[in-house]
Amino acid sequence: MPYSLSTHYAGQSLLDGFSFFDGKDPSNGFVDYQSREDAQAKGLVSIDEFNRVRLGVDSVNKYSPTGGEGRPSVRLTSDAVFNHGLFIADFAHMPTSTCGTWPAFWAFNAQDGGINYPAGGEIDIIEGANTAGRNLISAHTxxxxxxSGSGFTGVVESTDCGPSALNIGCNYASPIFDTTAYGDAFNAEGGGVYALEWDDEDLKVWHFPRPVIPDDIVYAGILSPDPKTWGPPQAIFGGSACDADTYFYNLSLVININFCGDYAGKVWGKADQCNLVAPTCEEWVAANPDSFIGAYWNINYIDVYNMVPILDPGIGNGTLPNNTAPPLFPNGTASTTSSPPAVLPTEAPGEAPSGTHTVTLSVVPTTFPAPKPTESDGSSTNPATINGYTLLGCFGSRGGYQTFTQMSTSPKMDNEVCVASCDGFKYAGVYDEICYCAATIxxxxxxxxxxxxxxxxxxxxxxxGGLVADFGPITPGNGVVSNSTGPSNGTVPRYHHRRAAPPNVLLTVYGNLLAEPLPAPAPGMGGRGDEKTVTVTRVVTTALTVTYTAVCPTDPARLVAVxxxxTTTLTVAEDCGCTTTPPYGANNMTAPVYALENATAPAVSAVPMCTVTETCDxxxxxxxxxxxxTVPEAVVTGGPEVVVTAIAVQTVVPVAAAANLTKDSNGADVVAVRAGAMGVGAFLGWGLAAWVSLFGVFLMM
Structure with a gap:
């Protein structure tokens, strides 16, 4: 069955079709989500001249890493609720791969504020943290x-989508060959398209870089998108091991930019090397607003399609729904011009030409325009890949690129020369004639x-590369380079004049993403935002043993401990503020292990006790x-379920009435006693007598 467009989110219709969440982040992020009014007032939300929606964060102000809610950002949730469909999202830009960031494009069951999460499920289409170079596609159910099954190109990390102590669900990493799936490389390519097809069998996710977006998506105004022609998806959820309609329903789309929290904060310095810039995620995010200038989404459109039946042309004159189609060029303007048709000269049949036509040819000088650094869609005109290195884009550094080392200079420098010079390093950055290399960004x-x-x-x-315009006048010796052609004395040998680049320099950076490790699995993001923690209860049965004092049934002149x-049944309440004790480092990318923090210890119910008066000798x-x-009530009332064990027979020495009292294991005073009858002792007598007799037999043997 073909797909028919049902909803086209772009520009103002996108902002009007989504609600701004401004509650507390359920994932414990260092973030202050803004209402629509506040976000617009702070310049976090805008629509540009191409009708693209920009969703960003505060990249101007500094904040305290402790106290307060964090850096202002946005989280949008669609008002519409979906069950099945084809979702196509075209992003011109996504938040950069920057320490502290945790952006995501996802969907979850937000009914009743997400109170029933994870019922209805969560599907994470785009997600990553800190300096990630690969996308993470996850489900939480x-x-x-x-x-289960096959037919996907992604790399499976975890297979159980249900709740667990890790709360990581099931997930795929983008395939190793897709080096532009996330972050900086995604942006350098001019963005791209992510698509989700959801039917009653499964949910499939595709990524298409800008140059290879299928024609039936590019020309969706005249063609109907057909996922069957797109090749295998990167991720599949559903199939025989997960009924799609049982675990996924009533989903709302979500777009947000988070900071730190249960993902970016927990893998800080463990799945990346962000700890080199600050000890904690919160400290970095609070004090470095410039680092988040590129932390924004630029959304061309999000289209939602429904499947419609094919009508039999022989039955009536039925037509397909006449939904409003997206423009052929969704974020531009299309214009057409018309002119009268050219009139060609005609001649009467049989007549020869009566005149002579003279044609003069002239050569018009042509001036080719100077090359531009970007295409009209914002993508770089530099090569997308060079010998396994992927273009990450144009980079700046207020700190002066402390992790980069000058490797070579040459009057014939270009990106290919620099990439070759940085063989063995992860990053190659070039400014004019100078090439820099780095192991970390x-x-x-x-x-x-x-x-x-x-x-x-x-x-x-x-x-x-380029130059930053706001560094003031350039003077000799101030560590800031001028916009000159640089030295022309040939290639400088490697490791000669090792130093970082000046802070007013911009580098064109390539990265070797073929060796990019698998991203750490991420915790689910759904649930309610108005509660700090989620309380989980479980029922446990535990054994209790009470030691008390009784008159010895075989020797009434003594007191013994019995x-x-x-057993008792307890309801345990666990307050799950999750921490991580990751067993991995930079080269051991296994999932983080979450441990319960602030678990509420259950109050152990005391065994019911009562007071009795006894006589002894x-x-x-x-x-x-x-x-x-003071003895257990059950000992007094008796019954077959009462178990009394005399393994701890111990003489209790009587004390004077004025002596200090001590406590037994149940907290009762051990009192001074004289003599007594056999009330409780009679109840215990036969069992203890049998035990003593048996013990005596063993001694004789």
């Missing part, structure tokens, strides 16, 4: 849903592609024969 973060506008000395059709055993101080004992 109720117990019973697992990954450090505090460098991506800026707009068109800011790297210096033509490469060795290839004028490529661009090798044990009483029973002058066992108390001064020959007293009446004693008051």
């Amino acid at each position: 109720e117990a019973g849903c697992k990954l 450090g505090d460098a973060s991506a800026v707009e592609n068109d800011e790297c506008d210096i033509s490469c000395p060795g290839n004028r059709f490529e661009f090798c 044990e009483y055993c029973t 002058a066992c108390g101080p001064g020959g007293a024969s009446v004693v008051t004992l």
Whole structure:
């Protein structure tokens, strides 16, 4: 069955079709989500001249890492609720791969504020944290849903989609060959499309980089998208091990930018090297607003399609629903011009030409326009890949690229020369004639592609970095370079003049993402935002043993300690503020292990006790024969379920009435006793007598 467009979110219709969540983040992020009014007042939300919606964060102000809610950001949830459909989202830009960030495009059952989460499920289409270079596609469901089957290109990380102590669900990492699936590389390519097809069998997710978006998506105004022609998806949820309609329903779309929290904060310095820029995620996010200039979504559109039946042309004159189609160029303007048709000269049949036509040819000088650093869609004109390195874009660093080392200079420098010079490093960055290499990106973060506008000395059709305009006048010796052609004395040997680049320099950066490790699995993001924690209860049965004092049934002149055993049922309340004790480092990318923090210890119910008066044979101080004992109620009432064990027979020495009292294991006073009758002792007599007799037989043997 073909798909028919039902909803087209773009520009104002996108903002009007989504609600702004401004409650407390359910994932414990260092974030202050804004209402629509506040977000617009702070410049976090806007619509540009191409009708693209920009969703960003505060990249101006500093905040305290302790106290307060965190850095202002946005989280949008669709008002519409969906069950099945084809969802196509075109992003021109996503938040950059920057330490502290946790952006996501996802969907979950937000009914009743998400109170029933994970009922209805959660599907994470785009998600990552900190300096990630690969996308994470996940699902979180109720117990019973697992990954199964084949036919996908992603890398499976976890197969159980249900709740667990890790709360990581089931997930796929983007395939290793898809080096533009997330973050900086995604943006350098001019963005791309993510698509989700959801039917009664499964949910499938695709990613298409900008240059290879299928025609039936590019020209969706005249073609109907057909996922069957798109090739295998990167992720599949459903199938025989997870009924799609049972575990996924009533989903709302969500777009947000989070900071730190249960993902970016927990993997800080463990799944990445962000701990090199600050000890904690919160400290970095609070104090470095410049690092989040590129932390924004630029959304071309989000289209939602419904499947419609194919009508039999022989039955009536039925037509397909006449839904409003998206424009052929969704975020541009299309214009057509018409002119009268050209009139060609005609001649009467049989007549020869009566004149002579003279044609003069002239050569018109042509001036080719200078190359530009970006295409009209914002993508860089530099090569997308060079010898396994992927273009990450134009980067700046307020700290002066402390992790980068100058590797070579050359009057013939271009991106290919620099990538070759940085063989063995993860990153290659070039400014004019100078090539820098790095193992980690450090505090460098991506800026707009068109800011790297210096033509490469060795290839004028490529661009090798740029200069920041707001560093003031350039003077000799101040560590800031001028916009000159640089030295022309040939290639400088490697490791000569090792130093970082000046802070007013912008680098065109390539990264070796073929060795990018698998992203750490992420916890679910759904649930309510108005509660700090989620209380989980469980019922446990535990054994209790009470030691108390009784008159010895075989020797009434003594008091003995006796044990009483029973069981009780407790309801345990666990306050799950999750911490992680990750067993992995940079080269051991296994999932983090979450442990319960602030677990509420259950109050152990005391065994019911009562007070009885007994007599003994002058066992108390001064020959007293009446004693008051505290014993379990069950011992007094009796019954087949009462278990009394005499394994701890111990003589209790009577004390004077004025002596200090001690406590037994149940907290009762051990009182001084004299003598007594056989009330409770008679109840215990036969069992203890049998035990003593048996013990004596063993001694004789």
